[in-house]
Structure formats: structure tokens, C-alpha cells
Amino acid sequence: MKRHFIRRPISLVTRSLVPACLLALVAGAASAADYLGPEDLIPTPDGKTLLISCKDAKQILYYDVAGKKVTKTIGVPGEATGLVLSPDGKKLYVTCASASSVVAEIDVAGGKVARTIPVGHTAIGPAVSPDGKTLYVCNRFDNDISIVDLDAGKEVSAIPLIREPIGAAIAPDGATLVVVNHLPIDPCDGYDVAAVVSLIDTATKEVKNLRLVNGSSSVRDVCVAPDGKYAYVTHILARYQMPTTQLERGWMNTNALTIIDLENKERLNTVLVDNVDLGGAVPWGVTITPDGKYVALTHSSSHEVSVINAPGMIDKILKMPPPPDDDRYAYSHGTSAGVPNDLAFLVDLRRRVKVEGNGPRGIAVVGDKVYTTEYFTDSLGIVELESEWRRSGESVPLGPAPKMSQQRRGEMLFHDAHLCFQHWQSCASCHPDARVDGLNWDLLNDGLGTPKNVRSMLLAHKTPPSMSLGVRATAEEAVRAGIKHIQFAVRPEEEAVAIDEYLKSLKPVPSPLLVNGKLSQAAERGKKIFEQVGCAKCHPAPLYSDLKQHDVNSKGKYDRQRKFDTPTLIECWRTAPYMHDGHYTSMKDLFTTGKHGVLGGPVDKLKDQELNDLVEFVLSL
DSSP: OOOOOOOOOSOHHHHTOOOHHHHHHHHSOOOOOSOOOEEEEEEOTTSSEEEEEETTTTEEEEEETTTTEEEEEEEOSSEEEEEEEOTTSSEEEEEEESTTOEEEEEETTTTEEEEEEEOOTTEEEEEEOTTSSEEEEEETTTTEEEEEETTTTEEEEEEEOSSOEEEEEEOTTSSEEEEEESSOOSOTTSSOOOOEEEEEETTTOOEEEEEOSTTEEEEEEEEEOTTSSEEEEEEEEEOTTSBSSOOGGGSSEEEEEEEEETTTTEEEEEEEOSBTTBOOOOEEEEEEOTTSOEEEEEETTTTEEEEEEHHHHHHHHHHSOOOTTOOSSSOOTTSGGGGGGOTTTTTTTEEEEEOSSSOEEEEEEETTEEEEEEGGGTEEEEEESSOSSOOBOEEEESSSOOOOOHHHHHHHHHTOGGGSGGGOOOHHHHSGGGSOOSOEEBOSTTOTTOOEEOOOOTTGGGSOSBSTTOOBSSHHHHHHHHHHHTSOOOOOHHHHHHHHHHHHTOOOOOOTTOBTTBOOHHHHHHHHHHHHTTHHHHSOTTTTOOSOEEOOSOOOTTOSOSOEEOOOOTTGGGSOSBTTTTOBSSHHHHHHTSOTTTTTSOGGGOOHHHHHHHHHHHTTO
């Protein structure tokens, strides 16, 4: 497998120097954000309190389970993306995401930030060893995971992973760390495209990457069973090989839970968490009850919680016969290979409960109840584990009801599968974070059988036309066409207007190749080369697109024309694979194998160091 690797520009020594301003910030008042944006949550060992991370407000909330109210608020120095408790429950570790993230260590009893520990770019998904000595932190855009010595209070090493590690969980014996990589990194014009789960031996630091079933993308979360036998992973299972002519029976996107056999270090199987005629869009958080009886997960775009009989599910999977040809990925009804295509597999093993709030993400179990953070309504959803008669959950506000701006409402609608026929998908299904899912889709804009790579929505309204062939004159037109032809729905115009405003509000994330927010020396050299060899002719600053179509010898076997729209290069470090057909998994491969840019200048004459400098500059934008 080719890897999309962004090297880290910040040394471990640099990370260990905590700016005084960060400590001053956490000691002061909490951020007065317009929205809380509750993202993750975890119960204290006694089950009396839920600790909730609020991404937008940069806060941690203490929620009294019995009293159903917030009793304390703590400010943290960054977007609170994830949290984990020390084994004794006395310390809370909060990932505070930014280009230079820190972990805030909070004394739970005292309710104060004791110290901060520098980690990497966009920290998320923390996990702590059973002995409480080591903290593991996913650095999403550094494509690695930090190993933090908690006694020393610093990162001691980092393990490279595949692409956007976003969640981690550790086995009860501490021997295996399970990390989920958010997106695949494969050539998209091939048949097999899938994200991977990384199994890390905590003693040797060796990594084994388990490939998920073909079409797996937008991986979000992972949990490990109390007995350490299995890990459970939430993700979308895209049917990207199919033309987008319908949605029935999961024709485009299905939503999945993969079970990893940790003893044998292999994928046991993948089950769908949809119904035959009703999708369960964008599965997000996942947890398991302390007794291992139930696995519970959130459907963040269809606003539901699924509660699954875990032993029953495992037993049913183990009893499935193998396919005759022993092909794990081929569809074969009634065999283990057919399970990822069986929308009725969990019919007697799962209860699906509607929550009252919007955008459930994090999930936790306390006693006989499931709790979930409802991101867009700043609320907490509560679902009874075993109540058969109650079909919807309770929702408790965590603060004042948010007064939604047009942009915020557009963001909510972008993530809402209720806009879609049978709730199979939201806009975010193919555009997580309004960016890319790493797949090709045949959207029929230029006829049947011409798949194109998903494009980021960043700057879409400033860089018309839209789509690789420019078939939509503006992004506004593309938004409305998407609702009609991809969501298969007719919606009020004001919803499309709100989505426009959300997409217009998107801001670039700083590249992980920047050094203290500026170009590295190599990138500075690459910037000059970018001008000298003619790249700027088609990619002029500041948008790095001339808004025109060009023939750059990129016509593929499925294409019917030679000219394609010039995309912006801003944030291209996170939009691989490259070109309209997603054939090149790295920028360097695009220049060398793809010969991109040769028609505009002597890119093919560059020496190796010059080419590396050029790549460094482009990936720094």
C-alpha cells in the first residue's frame, strides 16, 4: 500500500516547550463561544458524573447524572476533541486541537488544569495505558500517534500511521493499541479502496495494518470489549462502484460496524447498521457495556442510537459458513462473505432508537442508560439500554438553546440525512468535514460510467465552475443539484442557501508542513521553482487556480473529453488521491509518474532535490 505521509516539521524538543500564554488561558475564563458543540464524553468511575468535551466552546462540562444538570465548567486551550480518564479516575486528559495541539491534564476533583503537554497537529482520540503511565494521542494531520510519558509530562516518540488517525482504544492487558485511520489512501480508479485499522504492539511499537472491506471510508471511532477479544469500529461502507442512479437498499452508501479479532489480529467481519428501507447515516461514536452485553453506537446524521446484542452478533458471525471460493470480499449470500451486504443481518439483534437532539456523536454507558452528545443542539441524549417500548430517547440541554446563525444552520443541514430519501446519507457522507472521502463516484454529470474523484468544498464558491468537468457553473448550482440528484429530494430553497453560507465560511487548515505558521526553507525554494517551471500559469495565487479548463494529458480510460477544471491547490495536502480520477496517491507521484505540469514547463527536468522542494511548497499551501 502506498502511504500519504506528511512529515512532522516540529521536533519533540519544540513540543515540550509549553508557551506561558497557554497556561494563562486555561487559568482564565472559559471561551464565550456561540455554541458548545459537545463532542465526546466519559463517566467517572462512580458513574455519578459525566465529563463532556465541548469542541466549539473549548470547555469541559461536569454533568450530574442524577440531577440532570451541568455543575461545573472548565476552559481548555483549544478545541476539545477527545478525552480519557486515568485508570484511577483522578486525572482527565483532554486533546485540545490546533496546528500545535496540547493535551490538558485536569485534576478531576479540583476541577483545574494542572499542566499541558505539547503533541502534534489536530490532536484527537486519546487512550491511556492500564498502568496509567503512558498516554497515546492521535495527531490527525501529522499522520502519526504520540507516545507520552506521563511521569515526565512529555512526548517521547511518535509512530507513523496511514492517513488521519482519528480514534484509539487499548486492550485491557495494555498489549495492543487499536487506532482507526479516517480515510483510505489508494488509487481510486482501481477496484479495491479501503481505510485501514492499525494494531500497535505497545511493547515493540510494531504496527500491523488491517484493511477494512472494500469501500470503507470515514472511519470515526473504536472501542475494545472488556475481555479484550474484539474491537468494534464505526465507518461508512460506500458502494462507490455503482452509478448514482438510486438510493434504495443502500445503493450508494451503507453504514457499518466492523469487528476486529484482536487475538488473531484480523477482521472478523463487517455488519451493516441500516435497515432495508431506512439508512442509519454516518455512524460515529461506539462503546460497549462493562459486562460486554451490548455494543452501542451513534448515527450522527440520522440522529439515532443503535444498541446491539454483542454476544448474539458474534455468535451469528462465527456460525456463518465461508464462501465456496474462500474470497472474503466477494458477495456470496448466506456465507460470511455476504455479511457486509446483508441489510437484515442484525434484524433480531439490534434496537434502533431515535434521539430528540441533532447530531449525536460521542457515546457512553452509565448503569442502564446510554448517553450521547448532541452536537448541533448543545444537548445530551439519554436512551434506556433495554426498554423495548420506548422508541425515542430523552434530550437534556447542556446550556441555553443555541441561536443558530445561517452558517451554523447550513452546517447542521450539511450533516443531516433527513434531507435525503430514506436517510441513507448526508452531504457529509461523501464530504466529511466538507472535504473528501478518498473515493471516485459516478455522478452521471457527464454520462454513465465516468467516475470522478470527490473534491473538497473548501473555496468551492470562490473557484467556479464546479465539478471536474465544470458542468455546474457555480457552487450554488452544484449544491442544489446535489440535493436533487444525490440526496434524491426536493427541499426548500432556504436550506440550500444556508448550506451555501456554511460552505462559504470554511477556512483552510494550516498545513502540517508549515514551520511556526510559515514556509520551511525547502518550501521557500519550491515556491521559486513553482514560478520558474510554469505551475503558476494555471495555479496563480491567491486561489491557486485560474478558474479555467485545460488539457494536461490526464484523460483516462473512462473519460470522454480531455479538458478538466483547474482545482485550487490550497489545502491539497489533505485531498489525495490526485487528479480527477484519483489515480495518484502522492504529489510526487503525480509529477514523476503522471508527468503533470510538463505541458506548462520543464517540470520533468528538475533534479530530485528541486522536485522535493516543489512538492514541499505545494503541500504547504
